[in-house]
Amino acid sequence: MMSLHPKIIDLTLDRVWRLLAALGHPERTLPPVIHIAGTNGKGSTQAMLRAGLESAGKTTHAYTSPHLARFHERIRLAGELITDAYLTEVLDECERANGGIGITYFEITTVAALLAFARTPADYTLLEVGLGGRLDATNVVEKPALTIITPVSLDHQSYLGDTLAQIAGEKAGIIKRGVPCVVGPQSDEGLEVIEARANRLGAPLMVYSQHWHVWEERGRLVYQDETGLLDLPLPNLIGAHQVQNAGGVIAALRTLGFDNDTCEAAITRAQWPARMQRLKHGPLVDAAGPAELWLDGGHNPAAGDAIAETLTRLPNLPTYMICGMLNTKDIGGYLAPLAAHTAHLYGVSIPKEVNTLSAEDTVAAALKAGMAATPADTVLSAIHSITKADPAARILICGSLYLAGRVLQQNG
Template sequence: MTAFTSDHILQRMMALHPKIIDLTLDRVWRLLEALGHPERDLPPVIHVAGTNGKGSTQAMVRAGLEAAGERVHAYTSPHLARFHERIRVAGTLISEQDLALVLDECYAANASQPITYFEITTCAALLVFAREAADTTLLEVGLGGRLDATNVVERPALTIITPVSMDHEAYLGDTLGKIAFEKAGILKRGVPCVVGPQEDAAMEVIEAQAARLGAPLIAHGQHWHAVEDRGRLVYQDETGLLDLPLPNLPGPHQIDNAGAALAALRHLGHDEAACEAAVTRAEWPARMQRLREGPLVEAAPQAELWLDGGHNPAAGRALAAHLARTQRPTHLVCGMLNTKDVAGYLRPLGSVAESLTAVPVPGETNTLPAEDTAAAARAAGLAAETASDVLSAVRGIARRAPSSRILICGSLYLAGAVLRENR
């Protein structure tokens, strides 16, 4: 057994490449070859890309498959509290012992050659999945799609593209069409793709790539529809209509995510029971997650505390649509990275929140200073102040508005810190 913990090995891996993000598949192919090409031995793969909603959609697909009795591998990123969250082996988070062993094996096989943290850890996940029997493998794209480290499966069973919007422009392009081209890079010749709601500029690119590859599309608005009707989720495709409970993941945007998951499950031949489980049993932390215990809850005992990791303008719009339906006044605690469009994220929230307390994202060198976040909030029409940390912010809101809703938001990294510390 390795003498090192997974944390120790992950720290060593961080030093193998000077850049966190460097999109190319060359290093991944080299390491996969050294490992004996585990990507060729995976159980049937469902590959999920998109800007918003891919994690929630994947969680719903997994809930439906597992309800149908399947053993499901799942790979997601980033993690929130512990790296182990990224690798779910046949339904169970990878153990510390298994994670340390496979990371050590990949580190040795890489032989100190340049490779990014995400690339080598993705190879580790694929190696684990290839060695453990399962019925399905779910792979969530890390960034983009075309050059993402997960895009190494020659013929997946199905691909899914959730809504595409502006994000990571420095890496994916400065127009919606360019970003959609990168996302559409997961399309494979002859492999069906479920497509969530898209703006016209994105859909045109996806359709063009699909036509070039002969990849059949199962597209929202054409082949399937999902709407909320009188407190129910109504889904319809060429197979027929489903009348289901609303998703247990809150927010109107989850209707579209559920629709994509249901389209995938129906295409794969699953019944109504699996579809209902997809929307009622899915769990996905930091997506409008209610916090019910821990120091933050104790600091505001009369308030509702919620946590959300959305961080781009589309996420801000989705969050605003959800908050507009709630009765309690909402006060935001927000921390963001300086690589994000803070103004675009906060603009929709100006009309649905009472105030914003800006905080730095702990432990992140790219954190946006709290003063800058507060200034952007004021520009969006929000009363704003700063606090040194989330706990101080929550205490301040609890003093002046004890029965309010407090939403911690703006960054998955901030959400991760909250989940680690609020135990």
């Protein structure tokens, strides 16, 4: 599929609508859809929703991107990863129906996912936006059950706009007439755009700090809305930002009519790799010896802020970063909040990724941010350098989901 349809970004829905029509409009027969947009927290939000819904005995389809180790991670059918045979079947069917006309890799694979979802019984469909929202290939469902907009920050400016208001406008494109929308923490300018679109479409909003509140208190998560207060365990996904993500999930589940047990299961049973994930087994962990090995795929300034906040809450150990990023990202903005928490950074290039920053360019950006930094040939060689200098360190591999995927493959 990559060779037939190169991985390019061309935001329009025309090609998607044409292919969906050729396939008999599978997007019209999906199980009730929860559509999730935002800059940060989409994947974690989806993972928590899935955990909650499945704990309540509901079956869920889930679509996410990008994948880490295998393409199959993008498509879950009624809770299970799509099989090789069925993935091949729906991709072949989409390829035949497309008839050789130009279409992007993300568009045709998204349509394949929708086709599989429409043909497999389930109670809910969780759709995560790939990029933006308004013109994203997932934005083809006329009447979802619910939409969610997680925090919006600067990312993909070359496609979505240079201001938070412009980017929020693209994310708000998933809001549909009369459909409730849960809104996570936003800047004032971003929220103004989201509220304006919702008002035009008569979409009821559930907005953080207006209609629902969430905070951490004495090692617990406290959530409050007009129907009452919940005192729950902290999310099992690590980081202060996950408290806010969990709040949005609870607001969504309560809007859909689910009980408190479902809300608790959502935030305590979710699994989401490469989001401040502590690696505990595998060849890279063995190479690290007594050092802690962590993995995170965040790649924009807001993710840098979130990681920095998380590091302040972890036990006090010297933290060494192994960082690889794409050349399309704001590496300076990402590294700035991390500089004060990092003993040394090792820059690496991302294997088999044409848009990777070189190790040397990553090091140059780190030096500019005030970090001590050194290039490394590979993640493994960087681990060896770190453990030789400081055997009891904390090692954080970070900067890109593409790097995280290669690491998970290498670590088995």
